[in-house]
Amino acid sequence: MRLLIAILFTLTVAGPAAAVEIEYWQYSYKTRLDAMDKLIAQFEAENPDITVIHTDFPYAQYRTKVAASVAAGEGPDVVQLYYGWLSDYLSAEILQPLPTSEFPHSEIEDEFFPMVGNMNVKGEYYALPTAVRSLGLFWNKKLFRDAGLDPERPPQTLDELVDMAKKLTKYDRAGNIIQVGLTMGPINQDHNWWREVLVRQFGGAPYNEDTTKVTYDDKAGLKAFQYYADFVLKHNVSVVDFMDKGEIAFKAGRAAMHIDGSFVLSTFQRARRLEWGVTELPSHNAIKANFSSYWVNGITSKAVGEKKAAAEKFLKFITTNQAMQLWLDDVGELPARKAVAMRAENSDHPLYGAFIRGLDYAYTTDFYSEAAQRKTVVDMLDRIVLTGMGVAESLSIAAAEDQKIIDEGRIE
Amino acid sequence: MSKSRTIAQRRAIWAWLFLAVPIIYFILVRFYPTLDAFSISFTEWNIVGEKTFVGFDNYVRLWDDPVFWIVLSNTFEYLALGVPISMLLSFIIAYYLDQVRFGHGFLRACYFIPFLTTAVAMAWVWRWFYQPVPIGIINMALGQLGIVQQGFLRSTTQALPAVLAPAIWAGLGFQIIIFIAGIRAIPTSYYEAAKIDGAGAWQVLREITLPQLRPTIIFLTVISSIGFLRIFDQVYNMTQEGEGGPLNATRPLVLNIYKAAFEDFEMGMATAQTVVLFTILLIITIIQLRVLRK
Amino acid sequence: MKQIAPKKIVIWTLLFIGAVIMMTPIIFMFSASFKFNDEIYELALISSEPTLSNYIYLFGNTEFLMWFTNSIFVALLTTLCVLFFDSLVGYTLCKFRFRGRKIIFIAILSTLMIPTEMLVIPWYILARDLGLLDSYIGLIFPGIMTGFGVFLMKQFFESVPDDYLDAARIDGISEFEIFTKIAIPMVTPALSALAIFTFLGNWTAFLWPLIVTSSAELYTIPVGLSSFSGEFQSEWEMIMTGAAVASLPTLLIFLILQRYIIRGVILGGLKE
Structure with missing residues (x-):
């Protein structure tokens, strides 16, 4: 009898206790959730002693919720975050550094695309991506054809971009634009295009080496901004936030060209009767540049002991080559490891290819506060479009605001 | 005598018994949070770490922040436009609607129904209306009339009134109903006396209706002032990314508080602004109560 | 003619x-x-x-139905709490004589001066510390009693004659039963006014639900609609369908109970 009790005791107590339960959080996005569920199933099959609970929240609230729940000692052990939030999350002490035993620095630096270096803060890596994203130029083939342009030949340079945009714009009798040549939405991806791509193509750089100083308030920055603003000011081929969002206008066939991230691929793929293609961003002065952003996975300060070990194992699993290929196939986001991205079937892919090739010359911005820094670009354009301020003056104001955000961010 | 005291005592016990839970509730969910808001406003706190006492630093920072002054002036613009426009409109409508017999109930229902809608839902409806051609119906209608299309939400001068419009629209029905009730509460003998004196409609309005409606007018002014000063739902849902743009042109105090607290996690700065809001509301209510007492 | x-x-x-x-x-x-x-x-x-395809899609493929149920649940439960507690407090403050009565009344009345916006941050911290974030209790707790309701009900209980209540006491009916069975039925117009305001206020409430909920399963209609609209921005017909569904219940209730609602609004409004 006593033996039986002892056996029961070990079965009920020791059994479940051996299984570690960790929680993984990401924001709600159908394809990502499904892909992660697949990865979790594979991971649990390989590690029967670990259970992963997969939780998701809508994007709009995601960032706040992570901060609040980790602070309350709840929430995830492994968490997905936007790379631009890293400094916020570090100052809130939400993340712990990745141990070099499991994630050797040399391996990260050799095998991942270079922008992952942004996850290294003061000699420690805090998070790793499964997938990365870059920008591409989407064009509507039907509208090209209607305008008498070759539907298979999108613009290759910034000058061509302007010329084609002019031909692709339509107006009503009152002169209102009813079809834009190129969408303009600094609040969406254009702020990145301007900051990391246009500024460089006109010979400048957005920030100094360690991102402590704004350096775009110069001749190059001015030319870049003038080029961007002229789509509205001079050429009259665009309306800022046309139809509320460039993505919408493009999807509705009311925009001929649109710059956006690889993450909108699936949206456009679902759109019926939309004949489109995507290509690398136009070059200028023979300079190619792109902007890359990514979501990374980090281990929260909440994970300790065996949960920490399980969390490390899980993080390692979701950043393997195999996981990345699955992520590309199922979600359409680009692999963060060069080896996977550069497989011919990926880099020559008609849709992903343009983005993957863009990764080669992509930059990331070391944001101090992505939302606030984005707003400086939004306001910079609004000041000239809505209040008639001069381009140079508006640029200087934006640079000063940006610098202030950086200075305040550095103090903390 | 002694028996009546025990009855009084017993009833007092019942009273406290009934009030026990509510008193705890009001202390815990109203008074303590109010004091808490004041105390947080003197600290720097990112909601996660430790609070650091910083005295009046947050208030000084607000004072020095140009955006805060824009936000404050926007907030007062909502008030300064919203209250007179809605009061005038609702009074005129109520005044005439009161005289109408044919279809009175139907007309009244039409004016009242917007009051029952959800601000968030209607904000999106209006947001759609305000779009430029080829999708915004207001601009499409203007175009058919040969009028130049307007920027509305994409204009620094029109955006604030454009955001305010659905707030006025939704509140109008309530004000009309209250005005009609106020007008009907005026004793008919007043009007009969005026008729005997041979007073014209305008004179009756000025000398009887309006003075008699004074309490109603003051009540509605207080209520609508408070409402417009606290505008949030419309701005959050009608502007790009809920930022209160373009160029902060529509950003009101409550949105600034929300952003400071739940996006920037600057709890000290956020609560300091709630204290400012509290003070403004307090001053306005005191002024209006004083006017009422006169 | x-x-x-x-x-x-x-x-x-x-x-x-x-x-x-x-x-x-x-x-x-x-x-x-x-x-x-x-x-x-x-x-x-x-x-x-x-x-009807938009409606079919909305209820079949999105979380709208869940948000709808949440809103109904939260608004109804809050309204019931408010009706019970506010009338209890209003009744006690009106019909009982005891030391401290005036102070309590003034204290409760003074809460009308505190804007919700000032309280949401401390509420959020309170909810976090008590583990109530992202829960129904978290959604409901700030609104289960209101200063306005207490004031309104106290005003209306003034019109209930004391003799009535005293007669019941002589019959040996307990104080609680006097409240529920005798006093309450005499103020039903006021209760319905309070119910209308409370239900409408909670049905349309946005700021607090936006702050306290994080998982989509707990969203109320306004919060759900706001996030849904951001996501479906290219499909205005879906946003309009969502907005229509959000407005439908209050509109339907109005069409059925128009007379009572207008009377209630006037009652509640004028006593405020």
């Missing part, structure tokens, strides 16, 4: 035009919700091929 003065016709016509303008947003919202995507930007009110 009596001649209708032309002035009256003009006034009526103007009022009618005003009424049409007031209803326009609502009419367009409903009209768009029955249209296919390619027709939505046309001004015609009635679609050439009206469809």
Whole structure:
């Protein structure tokens, strides 16, 4: 009898206790959730002693919720975050550094695309991506054809971009634009295009080496901004936030060209009767540049002991080559490891290819506060479009605001 | 005598018994949070770490922040436009609607129904209306009339009134109903006396209706002032990314508080602004109560 | 036949035009919700091929039904709490004589001066510390008693004659039963006014639910609609359908109970 009790005791107590339960959080996005569920199933099959609970929240609230729940000692052990939030999350002490035993620095630096270096803060890596994203130029083939342009030949340079945009714009009798040549939405991806791509193509750089100083308030920055603003000011081929969002206008066939991230691929793929293609961003002065952003996975300060070990194992699993290929196939986001991205079937892919090739010359911005820094670009354009301020003056104001955000961010 | 005291005592016990839970509730969910808001406003706190006492630093920072002054002036613009426009409109409508017999109930229902809608839902409806051609119906209608299309939400001068419009629209029905009730509460003998004196409609309005409606007018002014000063739902849902743009042109105090607290996690700065809001509301209510007492 | 003065016709016509303008947003919202995507930007009110597909999609493929249920649940439960507690407190403060009565009344009345916006941050911290974030209790707790309701109910209990209650006491009915069985039925107009305001306020509430909820399963209609609209921004017909569904319950209740609601609004409004 006593033996039986002892056996029961070990079965009920020791059994479940051996299984570690960790929680993984990401924001709600159908394809990502499904892909992660697949990865979790594979991971649990390989590690029967670990259970992963997969939780998701809508994007709009995601960032706040992570901060609040980790602070309350709840929430995830492994968490997905936007790379631009890293400094916020570090100052809130939400993340712990990745141990070099499991994630050797040399391996990260050799095998991942270079922008992952942004996850290294003061000699420690805090998070790793499964997938990365870059920008591409989407064009509507039907509208090209209607305008008498070759539907298979999108613009290759910034000058061509302007010329084609002019031909692709339509107006009503009152002169209102009813079809834009190129969408303009600094609040969406254009702020990145301007900051990391246009500024460089006109010979400048957005920030100094360690991102402590704004350096775009110069001749190059001015030319870049003038080029961007002229789509509205001079050429009259665009309306800022046309139809509320460039993505919408493009999807509705009311925009001929649109710059956006690889993450909108699936949206456009679902759109019926939309004949489109995507290509690398136009070059200028023979300079190619792109902007890359990514979501990374980090281990929260909440994970300790065996949960920490399980969390490390899980993080390692979701950043393997195999996981990345699955992520590309199922979600359409680009692999963060060069080896996977550069497989011919990926880099020559008609849709992903343009983005993957863009990764080669992509930059990331070391944001101090992505939302606030984005707003400086939004306001910079609004000041000239809505209040008639001069381009140079508006640029200087934006640079000063940006610098202030950086200075305040550095103090903390 | 002694028996009546025990009855009084017993009833007092019942009273406290009934009030026990509510008193705890009001202390815990109203008074303590109010004091808490004041105390947080003197600290720097990112909601996660430790609070650091910083005295009046947050208030000084607000004072020095140009955006805060824009936000404050926007907030007062909502008030300064919203209250007179809605009061005038609702009074005129109520005044005439009161005289109408044919279809009175139907007309009244039409004016009242917007009051029952959800601000968030209607904000999106209006947001759609305000779009430029080829999708915004207001601009499409203007175009058919040969009028130049307007920027509305994409204009620094029109955006604030454009955001305010659905707030006025939704509140109008309530004000009309209250005005009609106020007008009907005026004793008919007043009007009969005026008729005997041979007073014209305008004179009756000025000398009887309006003075008699004074309490109603003051009540509605207080209520609508408070409402417009606290505008949030419309701005959050009608502007790009809920930022209160373009160029902060529509950003009101409550949105600034929300952003400071739940996006920037600057709890000290956020609560300091709630204290400012509290003070403004307090001053306005005191002024209006004083006017009422006169 | 009596001649209708032309002035009256003009006034009526103007009022009618005003009424049409007031209803326009609502009419367009409903009209768009029955249209296919390619027709939505046309001004015609009635679609050439009206469809229910937006509604079917909304309830079948999104979380709208869940948000709808949440909103109903939260608004109803809050309203019941408010009706019970506010009338209990109003009744006690009106009909009982005891030391501290005045102070308690003034204290509760003074909470009317505190704007919700000031309280949400401390509430959020309170909810976090008690583990109530992202829960129904978290959604409901700030609103289960209101200073306004207490004030309103106290005013109305003044009209209930004390003799009535005393007679019941002599009959040996317990104090709680006197409250529920005798006092309450005498103030039903006030209760319905309070119910209308509370339900409407909670049905449309946005700021607090936005702050306290994080998982989509707990969203109320306004919060859900706001996030949904951001996501479906390219599909205005879906947003209009969502907005229509959000407005429908209060509109339906109004159409059925119009008379009572207007009376209630006047009662509640004038006593405030």
